Amino acid sequence: MEKQISNADLLAYLDEMLTEERSAEVEQLLRETPQLQERLLELTRNRDTGQRSIGEVWRRHGLSCPSRSELTSYVLSILEPARTDYIKFHLDNVGCRVCQANLDDLKSLQQTLTESPESETRRSRYFESSAGLLRSQRDDE
Numbered sequence: 368m369e370k371q372i373s374n375a376d377l378l379a380y381l382d383e384m385l386t387e388e389r390s391a392e393v394e395q396l397l398r399e400t401p402q403l404q405e406r407l408l409e410l411t412r413n414r415d416t417g418q419r420s421i422g423e424v425w426r427r428h429g430l431s432c433p434s435r436s437e438l439t440s441y442v443l444s445i446l447e448p449a450r451t452d453y454i455k456f457h458l459d460n461v462g463c464r465v466c467q468a469n470l471d472d473l474k475s476l477q478q479t480l481t482e483s484p485e486s487e488t489r490r491s492r493y494f495e496s497s498a499g500l501l502r503s504q505r506d507d508e
């Protein structure tokens with residue numbers, strides 16, 4: 368069965384004018400279809416929304432954020448291509464800062480794990496001592 372989504376549907380989706388059922392359907396298709404995501408972006412660009420960005424819209428719909436385990440797979444490059452594209456889109460086009468921060472976190476974690484245990488210990492010691500330093504400096508103020 369082929370599901371068709373018109374631009375009017377997409378706009379209605381953005382405006383939360385769809386029924387819950389239809390909205391869920393559109394959302395599902397958006398997740399699965401990069402082309403549809405592009406179309407939604409186009410529509411938003413062409414429409415003068417005035418106050419909201421696509422990022423806000425996506426966040427508001429909770430559409431955008433992949434799970435942390437998915438981000439982990441993304442960092443490790445073991446995610447299926449469709450999801451990889453989705454996350455790329457989410458980071459680059461939607462510009463989600465939450466996921467970007469998560470991603471940075473995971474990357475540094477991965478780096479830590481691939482480093483030798485010795486250097487990791489050294490680094491965490493360094494981190495602890497500089498954190499202690501920061502704390503004492505703040506206390507002095």
Ligand SMILES: [Zn+2]
Pocket residue numbers: 431432433457463464465466467
């Ligand atoms: Zn996100």
